Amino acid sequence: MKYKVILLVEDNPDDEELTRLAFEESRVANKLVVVRDGQEALDYLFATGKYAGRDVNEMPQVILLDLKLPKVDGLEVLHIVRADERTRLLPVVVLTSSKEEQDLIDSYSLGANSYIQKPVDYLQFVEAVRQLGLYWLVLNQTANALQT
Amino acid sequence: MLSANSELRRVQWLLSGLTALFILVWQAPAFYAVQGLASYLPAHMFAETFSIVVAMLVFGVAWNAYSAEHPGNIIILACALFAVGIIDFAHTLSFNGMPDFVTPSGAEKAINLWLSARLVAALALFAVAIRSWGPLADSRSRYWLLAGGIAVAIAVSWLGVAHPDDWPHTFVPGQGLTPFKIGAEFAIVVVLLVPAVLFYRQARVPQTYDAASLFAATVITILGELCFMLYSDVADIFNLLGHLYKIVAYFFIYRAVFVASVREPFQRLDTELAENRRMSEELERYRDHLEELVVKRTAQLEAANKELEAFSYSVSHDLRAPLRSIDGFSQILLKKYQGQLDEFGNDYLLRVRRASQRMGQLIDDLLQLSRVTRSEIRQERIDLSGIAQNVVEELRKTEPARQVQFELQQGLQVHADPGLLRVVLENLLGNAWKFTGKKADPKIEFGVCDKDGETVFFVRDNGDGFNMDYVHKLFGAFQRLHSANEFEGTGIGLATVQRIIHRHHGRVRAEGKEGEGATFYFTLPETAY
Numbered sequence: 001m002k003y004k005v006i007l008l009v010e011d012n013p014d015d016e017e018l019t020r021l022a023f024e025e026s027r028v029a030n031k032l033v034v035v036r037d038g039q040e041a042l043d044y045l046f047a048t049g050k051y052a053g054r055d056v057n058e059m060p061q062v063i064l065l066d067l068k069l070p071k072v073d074g075l076e077v078l079h080i081v082r083a084d085e086r087t088r089l090l091p092v093v094v095l096t097s098s099k100e101e102q103d104l105i106d107s108y109s110l111g112a113n114s115y116i117q118k119p120v121d122y123l124q125f126v127e128a129v130r131q132l133g134l135y136w137l138v139l140n141q142t143a144n145a146l147q148t
Numbered sequence: 149m150l151s152a153n154s155e156l157r158r159v160q161w162l163l164s165g166l167t168a169l170f171i172l173v174w175q176a177p178a179f180y181a182v183q184g185l186a187s188y189l190p191a192h193m194f195a196e197t198f199s200i201v202v203a204m205l206v207f208g209v210a211w212n213a214y215s216a217e218h219p220g221n222i223i224i225l226a227c228a229l230f231a232v233g234i235i236d237f238a239h240t241l242s243f244n245g246m247p248d249f250v251t252p253s254g255a256e257k258a259i260n261l262w263l264s265a266r267l268v269a270a271l272a273l274f275a276v277a278i279r280s281w282g283p284l285a286d287s288r289s290r291y292w293l294l295a296g297g298i299a300v301a302i303a304v305s306w307l308g309v310a311h312p313d314d315w316p317h318t319f320v321p322g323q324g325l326t327p328f329k330i331g332a333e334f335a336i337v338v339v340l341l342v343p344a345v346l347f348y349r350q351a352r353v354p355q356t357y358d359a360a361s362l363f364a365a366t367v368i369t370i371l372g373e374l375c376f377m378l379y380s381d382v383a384d385i386f387n388l389l390g391h392l393y394k395i396v397a398y399f400f401i402y403r404a405v406f407v408a409s410v411r412e413p414f415q416r417l418d419t420e421l422a423e424n425r426r427m428s429e430e431l432e433r434y435r436d437h438l439e440e441l442v443v444k445r446t447a448q449l450e451a452a453n454k455e456l457e458a459f460s461y462s463v464s465h466d467l468r469a470p471l472r473s474i475d476g477f478s479q480i481l482l483k484k485y486q487g488q489l490d491e492f493g494n495d496y497l498l499r500v501r502r503a504s505q506r507m508g509q510l511i512d513d514l515l516q517l518s519r520v521t522r523s524e525i526r527q528e529r530i531d532l533s534g535i536a537q538n539v540v541e542e543l544r545k546t547e548p549a550r551q552v553q554f555e556l557q558q559g560l561q562v563h564a565d566p567g568l569l570r571v572v573l574e575n576l577l578g579n580a581w582k583f584t585g586k587k588a589d590p591k592i593e594f595g596v597c598d599k600d601g602e603t604v605f606f607v608r609d610n611g612d613g614f615n616m617d618y619v620h621k622l623f624g625a626f627q628r629l630h631s632a633n634e635f636e637g638t639g640i641g642l643a644t645v646q647r648i649i650h651r652h653h654g655r656v657r658a659e660g661k662e663g664e665g666a667t668f669y670f671t672l673p674e675t676a677y
Contacts, residue, residue, distance in 0.1 A: 014473035021480055068465050097465040097472070099515065120468055120508030122476035122501075 003030040004061035006137075009041040009077065010034060010095075011069050018122065019064070019095075019129065026130035030061060030137060038072025041065075042080060045087055059090055062136040065112075067096040067103055075106055082111040091136055155360040156351045163367050166393065170371050173389055174378065188383035189245045195391040196240040202398040203233030206405045211294075213409035219357060220284035221276045222408045225401060227290075227297035228272030234301035235265040238309055244383070250309045255319045257312040263332050264304045266373065270339045273366050277343030277350075281357055324380035333377045340370050358407040365400035368393050453522065460518050467511055474504040506638075513640035516571065520647045525565045532560040532569065532605070536594045539573050543581045552584060557595035560605070562672055568648045575641040576607040576668050582637070583611030583666065602671060610665040614658075622658050645670075 006023075010016045016034050023032060035041045041063075043049035047056040063081070067074035074094065081087045093114040094107045107115050116132065119125050210226030239261035240246070246253040284290060307314070318329035347363035375390035478500045481489070489497070536556050544550075562569070577592065584590035593608040612630070614622070621627040623646040628639040642658075645668075649656040653673045660666035 012469055014476070015469065018472065018476040018480075021476075097468045099512070100460075118468075118472060120471045120475055121505055122472070122479040125472070125476065 004059070005031045005033045007041065007044065007060035007063045008032055008034045009038065009063065009065045009069065009074065011036050011066065015066075015118070018125065022122075022126045022129040023133065025126050026133050028129075028133040028137060030133075033060065037070040038074065038077040041069075041077050042072065045081065045090075046084070056086065059087065062091045062093055062132075064093050064095045064132075067094060067098055067107070075103075075110060078107065078110045078112060093132060093136065153352070155358070156348075156363070159351075159360045159364040163364060166368060166371055166396070170374065170389070173385060188388065189243070191388060192243055192383075192391065193240060195388075195395055196236055196243075199391075199395050199398050200233045200236050200240070202395070202402050203229040203236065206398075206402050207233070209402075210405045210409050211290075213413070214287075214290060216287040217283055218413075219281040219408055220290075221279055221281055221357070222405055223284065223290045223293055224279070225272055225276055225405055227293040228268055229398075229401065230294065231297035231301035231304075232265045232269050232272075234298075235261055235268065235304050235308075238305040239265060242309060242312075251312050254312070255321065256315070256317065257308065259318045259329065260312065260315040261304065261308040262376075263318070263329070263336075264308065266333075266336050266369075267339075268300060268304075269369065270336045273343040273362070273369070274339055276362070277346040277366075281355070325377070330377050333373050337370050337373045337377075340366055340373070344370060356408075356412060358404040361400040361404040361407070365397045365404065368397040368400065372397065456518070457522065460515055463511060463515065468508060471504045471508050471511075475501050475508075478504070510638045510640070513638045513644070517640050517644045517647065520568060520571065520644055520651070523568075525568070525651055527563050528566055529561060529563055530566045530569060532562055532573070533558050533594075535566070535570050536560075536573050536577065539570070539577050540592075542574075543577065550585075551590075552581065553589070553591040555591070555593040555595070560596055562677060563675065564652055564672060565648075568651070572645050572648050572670070573607075575645045579641060579668075580607055580609035580611060580666075583613070584609050585611070587611055599669070603677060604669045604671050606667055606669045608665065608667040613662050613665045614660040615662050616660060619658055619660070623656070 006028075008016065008019055010019065020032055020034075023030075033044065035044050040050065044051045044054070045059070045063075047054040065074045065077060069077070072080075074096070078092055078094075081090060081092060088111075091113045092111070093116060094103075094112045095116050095118060096103065097118050099117050104115050114132070114136075116128055119128070207226045207230040210222045214223060239258050241249040242253050242257040242261055244253060244255045244258060251257065316328045317326050318332075319325055344363065344366040347359050347366055351359035351363050372390045372393035375386045375393065379386035379390070381387070478497045482494060482497050482501075533556060540554050540556065544552075573594070577594065580592040584592060587610060589610075591610050594606070596603060596605050598604070623642050627643075628637060630637070646656050649670045649672075654671045656668065656670040658666060658668050
């Protein structure tokens with residue numbers, strides 16, 4: 001079986017690299033697709049703009065979504081993803097610096113599957129990513145509609 | 149306040165006119181007949197009656213409008229004019245051509261009384277001019293002044309009416325005035341010059357009394373006296389002019405007294421009333437605008453609060469991101485490039501990581517402190533003992549190897565915000581955990597006790613303690629009593645504790661001894677139990 005991709009929506013190149021390394025360390029083999037803002041994330045998911053021509057049936061296994069993003073912010077992306085028939089069942093993990101309770105409430109209200117605050121301590125982050133990979137990529141059964 | 153200069157200018161115009169009239173009559177002798185004016189007696193009667201009425205009016209107004217704050221000078225003038233009025237009355241009855249009154253009427257008899265009255269008036273003006281315009285030292289002294297005035301009036305009138313022959317000669321019919329009479333009038337003029345000068349000077353600056361009118365009265369009296377030095381017949385034009393001047397002078401005294409006794413207090417009252425009205429209008433305006441003001445201020449506060457929230461949001465998000473890079477890449481260097489760094493390089497990278505993690509903690513603590521201030525207090529029934537138990541378990545997980553004896557009182561329940569009270573216990577128990585780290589037999593207690601009839605919660609440890617000299621610094625943000633080498637910390641924890649307890653309307657304090665441990669007490673309001 002071919003591994004499905006992980007869509008990382010992250011505007012900070014450092015965080016992108018750290019996430020990539022953390023996945024590497026946790027032995028997650030899925031390909032990491034990185035988009036830099038909310039609009040690009042939507043373009044990828046719906047095969048528009050830069051990603052026109054991409055097979056729209058190839059949905060990522062999980063979306064790792066930062067909240068504070070240029071152009072279209074994370075919560076808006078989440079809202080659109082949940083509103084669209086094609087993507088509404090996709091697992092979305094909010095992965096953000098914010099510890100604000102309001103962000104947590106908003107994320108879950110809009111249908112986020114999980115909320116992870118990126119810790120300053122890198123080792124804790126690696127551990128979080130390891131568990132995330134274990135759960136969303138190995139253990140979790142996604143709805144049949146999403147299986148290709 | 150009377151506008152000083154316009155009043156004085158008006159008075160000066162009048163005085164110039166009266167002086168011109170005097171000079172005109174003086175320099176044109178053809179106008180008057182040496183033998184006297186026809187039907188002078190009724191004219192004299194009329195003039196004197198008028199001046200007596202004015203003198204009594206002055207007394208009546210001043211006496212009845214008197215209050216303890218009124219200027220004493222007004223009472224002095226009033227009592228003097230009362231006496232002058234009585235003497236003038238005796239003078240009128242004694243005038244040449246009047247029916248006999250006790251003794252036969254005659255020129256000298258009338259002149260004696262006249263001179264006495266003028267002297268009393270001149271002395272009164274003199275006294276008023278040199279005395280300050282303060283109230284009487286004792287308000288009862290006005291009765292003494294009145295008694296004095298009446299005594300002088302009766303004595304002079306009696307002497308003048310009953311013993312006209314005991315007075316010096318003043319007038320020789322056919323020849324005119326004696327040197328004594330002219331000398332006496334001259335002396336009165338000299339006495340009057342002093343108040344004339346003083347009143348003039350007083351009138352040039354604003355006063356609470358009518359100095360311009362007093363100046364006018366004095367100068368006109370002097371002009372009158374000059375007339376009485378010049379006449380050769382008691383019924384000639386100088387005599388008439390002198391009486392006219394006297395009436396005008398009395399009118400000005402009346403004005404001054406009326407102003408001081410009636411107009412000035414009324415004006416003051418008016419000003420005060422206007423001020424009162426202005427203030428009550430302002431109060432009304434404030435009342436009407438209070439609502440508006442509150443709305444505006446609330447909006448401003450809300451805006452400020454929003455800004456603060458936006459600020460702490462970006463602190464929470466943006467300030468932490470670079471720290472993650474610093475810590476993450478240091479860790480990756482340590483691991484991936486292990487062999488390429490010597491012992492020092494490794495140590496420095498560890499220091500970098502520790503510093504960035506400390507800063508991460510600092511940011512978290514600061515955010516918590518600001519959240520404590522911003523967030524609404526929820527009131528719920530909470531199991532404080534349960535929370536404490538929970539916190540202790542968390543602490544044990546951080547350092548499983550440590551053996552710490554905990555004594556937690558069970559069943560403590562309060563009405564308070566569960567999240568915030570948890571933060572309080574996390575900080576207090578966390579501190580106790582931290583500061584007992586170097587003790588051989590660490591012991592931490594949490595419970596409730598009774599202090600001065602009040603229920604007080606406490607967290608006690610037998611750790612490193614602190615010096616009571618610095619107890620006041622304990623609860624300030626960023627205040628630390630230990631160096632980072634001894635015990636780690638950001639210095640924000642106890643400030644947060646204090647804020648939370650204050651927001652619950654409770655109090656918090658600490659007791660400690662260096663090397664022997666510390667106890668933190670906090671109370672919650674009665675309604676919390």
